Amino acid sequence: MxxxxxxxxxxxxxxxxxxxxxxxxxxxxxxxxxxxxxxxxxxxxxxxxxxxxxxxxxxxxxxxxxxxxxxxxxxRLKSAGKASAAAKPGLSLHLSAAALSLLAATALAGVILALPEPSPTLAPEARQELAATGLGNPVTAVLIAWRSFDTMLEKIVLLLAVVGVWSVASDRFWGGAPAPLGRANPQGALLLLEQTLVPLGILVGVHIFWVGANAPGGAFQAGAILAAMWMIVMIARASEPPRVNSLWLRLALISGPAVFIVAGLAGIGMAGNFFAYPDGFAKPIILFIEAFMLLTIAATLPVLVAGPPRRSFGP
Amino acid sequence: MTPSTLAGLVGAALVGLGLYGLIVNPQPLRKILAFNLIGSGVFLVFGIVARKGAAAGFPFDPVPQAMVITGIVVAFAASALAVALILRLHEETGQVLLDDENPASLPSEQGAGK
The missing domain is CATH 1.20.58 (Methane Monooxygenase Hydroxylase; Chain G, domain 1)
Structure with missing residues (x-):
C-alpha cells in the first residue's frame, strides 16, 4: 500500500x-x-x-x-430543542431503521462495485463543445453552454425557493425585513474578522469568477464566496438583511435567470437556435451571462439564509 | 481498490447513515442534516461515475460533475425552504416536532408569534 x-x-x-x-x-x-x-x-x-x-x-x-x-x-429554535429529547423513538424503530439503512447502503455499494467497464461517458461530446465555446474549463462549458438550459432552470429553482421562503411570512410583516442574523453587540473578534476578511474575500470571489472560464471556479463558487462575505457583514451587524420589497434586491434576484433567458432567445436570431451562441462570440456572451448569475447567486443565498420577513419597519 | 471506488463506497455508507438519521432523529433540523448527508452520498456516487467516464483527454466526465454542482445549490435551496417551514411551524404552534399522533405532548414554550 x-x-x-x-x-x-x-x-x-x-x-x-x-x-x-x-x-x-x-x-x-x-x-x-x-x-x-x-x-x-x-x-x-x-x-x-x-x-x-x-x-x-x-x-x-x-x-x-x-x-x-x-x-x-x-x-432560533434553541429553547424548543431540549423538549424534544423526550420523544425519542423506541429500540424496535432504531433496529428496523438500522436494518433498512444497511440494506440501502449495501445495495448501493453493490451497484458501485458492478459499474460497467468501460463506463458510458459524454466526455468526447463535451470536448467538442469546449472547442466551440473558447473556454478552457470543461465544467463551466457544460454548465453555461452545452447544458445551459438545465442551469437556467436551476436558477429558476433558486428563485422559487426564495418565493417559497418569503411566502411563509406572517401577513403583518409582509414588505418588511428578515430578523437580523447576528446579536445586537457583536464581539471585537467578529468585527475584526469582518473588517479584514470581507475585502479579501470579495477579491477572491471576483478572481474565482474570472478564472472560472479556464480553470476550476466559476459563477457558482464565486457567488457562494461573495454571499458568504455579505453574510459575515450582516452577522457583524454592519448591514441588516434588506426589506423583501426593495427594488434593487428583487432586480438582483431575477437578473441571472432574466439575462440567461434573453441571451437564449437572442440565440434564435443570431445563431438560429434557442441557447445557441454565435461563432466567435460564445466566450464574451458566456462571461456576460455568468456575471449576472454571480450577482443572482450572491444575492439569493443570503436571502434564503435570512428567511422570511419577521419585522416591519416604520413608515 | 482505486480512490474513486473507495469514494463511491463512502457515498453508499453516507446514504445509509443519512437514511438512519432521517428516520430516528425526531428533531426536524436534524432530519434536514440527515437528508443533506444522503444528498452528499448520492453526489459522491455521481463523482465516481464522472471519474469512471474519463475519456477524450479529460480525467473525468464533466457532465455528471456539472450536475453535482447544480445539485448542491438546489439541495441548499430545498434545505432553506424546509427551515423556513419549520420556523413558521414553531412560531404558530410553539412546537418543533412532526409528531401528529401526540400534538399536545409539548406545552407551548415560546408562544405563537411575537
Missing part, C-alpha cells in the same frame, strides 16, 4: 466518523459543527476524484452556507 492509498483510506474513515457524529451528536449545534467539518473533508475527497469545481462548491455551499443556515435556525 502506498502512502497515498493509506491517506485515502484514512480520509474515507475520517469522513465516515464525522458523518456518524452529525447523526449521533446530542445537541443540534454540535451536529451542525460536525456537518461543516464533514463538508470540508468531503471537499478533499472531491479533489481526489479530479473534481476541483465540485470541491469548491461543496466547501462553499454544501458545508459553509448550509452550516450558517442551520446554526442560525438552531439558535
Amino acid at each position: 502506498s502512502v497515498l492509498q493509506i491517506l485515502d483510506v484514512g480520509l474515507a474513515l475520517l469522513v465516515l466518523a464525522v458523518a456518524v457524529w452529525t447523526i449521533a451528536a446530542r445537541e443540534i449545534f454540535g451536529a451542525v459543527v460536525a456537518y461543516v467539518a464533514y463538508g470540508l473533508l468531503l471537499a478533499i475527497v472531491w479533489i481526489r476524484l479530479f473534481a476541483p469545481d465540485v470541491a469548491l462548491t461543496e466547501a462553499a455551499i454544501g458545508s459553509g452556507v448550509t452550516g450558517i443556515l442551520l446554526v442560525t435556525s438552531g439558535a
Whole structure:
C-alpha cells in the first residue's frame, strides 16, 4: 500500500466518523459543527476524484452556507430543542431503521462495485463543445453552454425557493425585513474578522469568477464566496438583511435567470437556435451571462439564509 | 481498490447513515442534516461515475460533475425552504416536532408569534 492509498483510506474513515457524529451528536449545534467539518473533508475527497469545481462548491455551499443556515435556525429554535429529547423513538424503530439503512447502503455499494467497464461517458461530446465555446474549463462549458438550459432552470429553482421562503411570512410583516442574523453587540473578534476578511474575500470571489472560464471556479463558487462575505457583514451587524420589497434586491434576484433567458432567445436570431451562441462570440456572451448569475447567486443565498420577513419597519 | 471506488463506497455508507438519521432523529433540523448527508452520498456516487467516464483527454466526465454542482445549490435551496417551514411551524404552534399522533405532548414554550 502506498502512502497515498493509506491517506485515502484514512480520509474515507475520517469522513465516515464525522458523518456518524452529525447523526449521533446530542445537541443540534454540535451536529451542525460536525456537518461543516464533514463538508470540508468531503471537499478533499472531491479533489481526489479530479473534481476541483465540485470541491469548491461543496466547501462553499454544501458545508459553509448550509452550516450558517442551520446554526442560525438552531439558535432560533434553541429553547424548543431540549423538549424534544423526550420523544425519542423506541429500540424496535432504531433496529428496523438500522436494518433498512444497511440494506440501502449495501445495495448501493453493490451497484458501485458492478459499474460497467468501460463506463458510458459524454466526455468526447463535451470536448467538442469546449472547442466551440473558447473556454478552457470543461465544467463551466457544460454548465453555461452545452447544458445551459438545465442551469437556467436551476436558477429558476433558486428563485422559487426564495418565493417559497418569503411566502411563509406572517401577513403583518409582509414588505418588511428578515430578523437580523447576528446579536445586537457583536464581539471585537467578529468585527475584526469582518473588517479584514470581507475585502479579501470579495477579491477572491471576483478572481474565482474570472478564472472560472479556464480553470476550476466559476459563477457558482464565486457567488457562494461573495454571499458568504455579505453574510459575515450582516452577522457583524454592519448591514441588516434588506426589506423583501426593495427594488434593487428583487432586480438582483431575477437578473441571472432574466439575462440567461434573453441571451437564449437572442440565440434564435443570431445563431438560429434557442441557447445557441454565435461563432466567435460564445466566450464574451458566456462571461456576460455568468456575471449576472454571480450577482443572482450572491444575492439569493443570503436571502434564503435570512428567511422570511419577521419585522416591519416604520413608515 | 482505486480512490474513486473507495469514494463511491463512502457515498453508499453516507446514504445509509443519512437514511438512519432521517428516520430516528425526531428533531426536524436534524432530519434536514440527515437528508443533506444522503444528498452528499448520492453526489459522491455521481463523482465516481464522472471519474469512471474519463475519456477524450479529460480525467473525468464533466457532465455528471456539472450536475453535482447544480445539485448542491438546489439541495441548499430545498434545505432553506424546509427551515423556513419549520420556523413558521414553531412560531404558530410553539412546537418543533412532526409528531401528529401526540400534538399536545409539548406545552407551548415560546408562544405563537411575537
